[in-house]
Amino acid sequence: MAIFKPLSLDEMKAKTKVLRRHIVRMTTEAGSGHPSSSMSAVEMVTALFFGGFMQHDPAQPRWNNRDRFILSKGHAVPVLYAALAECGYFPVEELITLRKLGSRLEGHPNMKRLDCIEASTGSLGQGLSVGVGHALACHMDGLSAHTYVMLGDGEMGEGQVWEALASAEKYKLANLTAIVDQNGYQQTGATKDVLKLTEFQPKIEAFGWHVQTINGNDIEQVIAALKIARSVKDRPTAIVSQTQKGFGILPVLAPTGDLNYHGKPLSKELAEKALALLAD
Amino acid sequence: MTIGQAAGLKLGKAVRDAFGTALKELGNEFPTVVTVDGDVGNSTRTEVFAKAFPERGFNVGIAESNMVGVAAGLAAAGKIPVVSSFAAFLTCNAYDQIRMCVAYPHLNVKMVGSHAGISIGEDGASQMAIEDIALMSALPGVAVVVPADAPSTKHLVKGMLEHKGPVYMRCGRIDVPEIYGPDSVLTIGKANQLREGKNLTIIANGLMVGIALDAAVALEAKGITARVLDLHTVSPIDEEAIVKAVKETGRLVVAEEHLPHGGVGSAVASVTAQLAPCPIEFVNIGNTYAESGDPEGLLKKYGLTAEAIVAAAEKVCSR
Numbered sequence: 312m313a314i315f316k317p318l319s320l321d322e323m324k325a326k327t328k329v330l331r332r333h334i335v336r337m338t339t340e341a342g343s344g345h346p347s348s349s350m351s352a353v354e355m356v357t358a359l360f361f362g363g364f365m366q367h368d369p370a371q372p373r374w375n376n377r378d379r380f381i382l383s384k385g386h387a388v389p390v391l392y393a394a395l396a397e398c399g400y401f402p403v404e405e406l407i408t409l410r411k412l413g414s415r416l417e418g419h420p421n422m423k424r425l426d427c428i429e430a431s432t433g434s435l436g437q438g439l440s441v442g443v444g445h446a447l448a449c450h451m452d453g454l455s456a457h458t459y460v461m462l463g464d465g466e467m468g469e470g471q472v473w474e475a476l477a478s479a480e481k482y483k484l485a486n487l488t489a490i491v492d493q494n495g496y497q498q499t500g501a502t503k504d505v506l507k508l509t510e511f512q513p514k515i516e517a518f519g520w521h522v523q524t525i526n527g528n529d530i531e532q533v534i535a536a537l538k539i540a541r542s543v544k545d546r547p548t549a550i551v552s553q554t555q556k557g558f559g560i561l562p563v564l565a566p567t568g569d570l571n572y573h574g575k576p577l578s579k580e581l582a583e584k585a586l587a588l589l590a591d
Numbered sequence: 592m593t594i595g596q597a598a599g600l601k602l603g604k605a606v607r608d609a610f611g612t613a614l615k616e617l618g619n620e621f622p623t624v625v626t627v628d629g630d631v632g633n634s635t636r637t638e639v640f641a642k643a644f645p646e647r648g649f650n651v652g653i654a655e656s657n658m659v660g661v662a663a664g665l666a667a668a669g670k671i672p673v674v675s676s677f678a679a680f681l682t683c684n685a686y687d688q689i690r691m692c693v694a695y696p697h698l699n700v701k702m703v704g705s706h707a708g709i710s711i712g713e714d715g716a717s718q719m720a721i722e723d724i725a726l727m728s729a730l731p732g733v734a735v736v737v738p739a740d741a742p743s744t745k746h747l748v749k750g751m752l753e754h755k756g757p758v759y760m761r762c763g764r765i766d767v768p769e770i771y772g773p774d775s776v777l778t779i780g781k782a783n784q785l786r787e788g789k790n791l792t793i794i795a796n797g798l799m800v801g802i803a804l805d806a807a808v809a810l811e812a813k814g815i816t817a818r819v820l821d822l823h824t825v826s827p828i829d830e831e832a833i834v835k836a837v838k839e840t841g842r843l844v845v846a847e848e849h850l851p852h853g854g855v856g857s858a859v860a861s862v863t864a865q866l867a868p869c870p871i872e873f874v875n876i877g878n879t880y881a882e883s884g885d886p887e888g889l890l891k892k893y894g895l896t897a898e899a900i901v902a903a904a905e906k907v908c909s910r
């Protein structure tokens with residue numbers, strides 16, 4: 312069993328740039344995918360995988376007491392592949408096979424293809440229920456493992472998410488943390504214009520959860536919130552992670568006039584600019 | 592895209608594009624039509640209608656089961672709701688709502704699923720509807736329509752709006768060759784014969800029609816002539832055209848962009864088993880989920896090619 316030694320704050324900040332460069336390269340090379348949806352989640356994923364919050368072992372991906380990360384907003388899988396490659400689950404060189412025929416790195420997470428993927432997702436709304444199942448099983452088996460589930464703010468429109476919130480509260484699943492990547496946009500526009508679910512904290516609190524709202528692109532706030540989430544022992548915890556879609560490459564996206572940039576890779580030219588911006 | 596090349600067809604627009612445009616063009620003629628979307632109107636192309644008729648377009652967010660229930664209420668109150676999403680999310684996520692709120696009360700809801708089949712490509716299996724025809728044609732009273740190209744989509748969208756009762760229409764993502772002309776006649780429930788032949792009949796729909804026409808050209812070079820039928824309506828199925836094909840050509844190949852069970856092949860076979868038993872071969876993606884990849888590479892890997900239809904035709908002719 313490997314316990315990952317947490318990186319220092321500076322090392323983690325450097326790692327966010329590494330992940331962002333991977334995301335740009337792999338989606339531009341694929342010619343499709345969701346870079347902006349991946350970018351907003353980079354600080355959270357970095358803190359989880361490299362900040363000492365996730366105990367896991369690339370030599371045994373299905374080790375039963377591993378901490379789990381389920382990407383319910385599966386279209387943002389480039390950020391997950393980037394982190395998994397950096398952890399050593401597969402070679403970093405494999406990242407550029409994203410979405411190509413025969414690649415294990417499919418357009419949405421596929422747990423049959425890769426042992427380090429916890430759930431096959433891509434149909435939004437389902438990951439938190441699977442997380443409840445993991446948390447129940449870990450509890451039954453006396454394991455200390457914690458399960459983290461990341462959802463999109465648009466994804467919160469799915470009724471199943473609220474069903475999962477209710478069931479987790481019923482079983483007082485303190486070993487479960489839901490992270491809402493509130494980047495303000497979904498496919499067809501600003502989340503506040505599609506459905507007015509945007510005040511997540513009081514809604515999730517009303518379901519009996521412990522909830523924190525933070526700036527999710529500030530890695531220090533992310534680390535602090537994850538520490539608090541682990542310290543809560545009587546209830547499931549949620550982090551409303553307020554982020555910006557495309558964070559890290561916004562100066563490159565802004566001139567296009569599309570701050571959502573949903574489901575579009577960067578052109579080669581924009582990718583060059585983004586990589587220059589993300590250089591060490 | 593090489594589909595339709597051997598048959599001398601020219602590339603046209605995607606079925607989803609033709610659907611969105613047709614809906615907008617019919618907006619004034621059908622004043623009670625409204626659209627209900629689940630945050631993917633820019634993918635399904637209902638946004639073309641919703642932009643032209645903003646007060647008649649509703650987007651209920653990423654919430655497909657609610658979306659179908661809302662459409663049912665609109666229909667019960669006299670509207671003609673066109674409810675759409677990716678075919679996978681519409682038919683699978685909201686299946687109980689479709690069953691309970693639409694099919695059972697036989698309400699006039701038009702359900703349109705885009706991004707059907709494996710030809711969507713890189714997004715991978717989670718976004719590919721490959722079971723939708725089985726699910727939707729299992730429901731009593733639901734018409735199931737699968738247009739092959741842009742011109743026929745235009746006619747079938749109108750047929751769908753005129754049809755009394757629930758309809759499911761399956762649309763593909765990618766551009767496909769044009770098979771029909773602007774004056775072609777397409778009627779829900781009536782198959783269209785696209786090519787005459789004596790040795791067998793290839794029955795196909797959707798993307799597979801262009802591929803079937805390519806296969807017919809290749810077969811002709813081998814001395815086998817194939818009738819090609821576009822079975823754009825899977826339910827209610829055109830028994831007459833199928834029985835006639837069996838009587839006149841003796842053998843069938845059924846080609847579909849779908850799982851082997853419960854799709855067009857099963858529907859055709861249940862007609863022939865009762866009314867006109869004959870040798871049949873099936874071309875489909877096999878009993879498996881597909882994966883990410885380029886559309887053409889996927890069609891090849893999962894056996895949806897003219898070569899696969901030719902091989903099936905030769906096999907059925909040798910039986």
Ligand SMILES: Cc1ncc(C[n+]2csc(CCOP(=O)(O)OP(=O)(O)O)c2C)c(N)n1
Nearest residue numbers: 348433434435463464465466496497498630
């Ligand atoms: C059930 C379902 N419906 C629709 C989609 C299509 N879809 C993919 S991403 C997306 C928008 C997601 O928005 P959000 O959850 O806010 O994630 P973001 O991309 O902003 O991170 C939609 C509608 C889907 N994948 N699953």
Ligand SMILES: [Mg+2]
Nearest residue numbers: 464465496497
């Ligand atoms: Mg969002």
